[in-house]
Amino acid sequence: MTSYFDIVDGARPWQSVLDPSVMSDDLVRAGHQLADAAKVGDWPTVMSVLDNQSKWLVINQWRPGGTAWFTALHQAAWHGAPVDVARDLLDRGALRSLRDAKGRTAYDVAVEHASSPGLQRLLSPPRSRSSSRQIEALDARLAELIDGRIAGRLFEGDLRTVLRYPPVEILHELPGQRVWFPLPGKYGFHIELQNGSLEVKSWCGLVEGSGQTHLVTPDGSVLVDQGFV
Incomplete structure (x- = not known):
């Protein structure tokens, strides 16, 4: 099954489009399903949507047309999700270094919301060799x-x-x-x-x-x- 987000030369895809009017209806629908489930902390549904809508979704995308740029990992940090949930998202390719529209990583959000020390440690972004x-x-x-x-x-x-x-x-x-x-x-x-x-x-x-x-x-x-x- 061909996906718009097929991997090329081993590189993971980046979902770049902000304007839902230039997205396919299926991509918009799947993106809202993922964002809706993550927003309320419904992690079984989040994983189910990611599994069943893999043709249209990438793990690091935000709500189609959304301006907050909150990914599922950001929402896990916001809700103080169980460490196992965050680890599952990371295993699927969620990025700890990706920032929302306010410049916050999932780790920053976890700190703001006083999430568990274990979750904060897991979400701490890797250090960059560049300044x-x-x-x-x-x-x-x-x-x-x-x-x-x-x-x-x-x-x-x-x-x-x-x-x-x-x-x-x-x-x-x-x-x-x-x-x-x-x-x-x-x-x-x-x-x-x-x-x-x-x-x-x-x-x-x-x-x-x-x-x-x-x-x-x-x-x-x-x-x-x-x-x-």
Whole structure:
């Protein structure tokens, strides 16, 4: 069964679309089912939805159209869920370093709500080898590259109203330090952290020879290959 969120080259997918009007009805419906169950702390239903709607859902997504960017792991922290629940979400790929719209990780939310010490320890994000300044610079350079590749091709106007780009911070926690960023129109970005810089491969599956590889550093990006795919 083909999924919009298929894994590419071993990289976990990132759910980027903010505007539900450009999502499929099935994705929106499944996303609301997951968010509704997590909001009330109904963990058996959360796991059931994740199991049964895997074609449409990724573990780190938030409510379609939602502005809080609360994932199931954030909700587990909010509710002070049993450690076993949080561990199950982490085993499914939930990210401790992913932040909500206020910049809070699940650990931050757990601390705010005085969750159990065991839950707080489990949700503590891994340390990054890069400084916060380096990560911020990479985020900015990556956004510039993505903007340049898709602006005017997929959406009109401000791309930030319809897309959330994958934050570099989460790459330190992902297997292989890589993420797959699929977009409508068969556009995609394969992003991998390499010694403090990013290798970014991008292409459009509908355009032959559209592939490009860029090396992204805190200072900018350089095209190092093109014409593939």
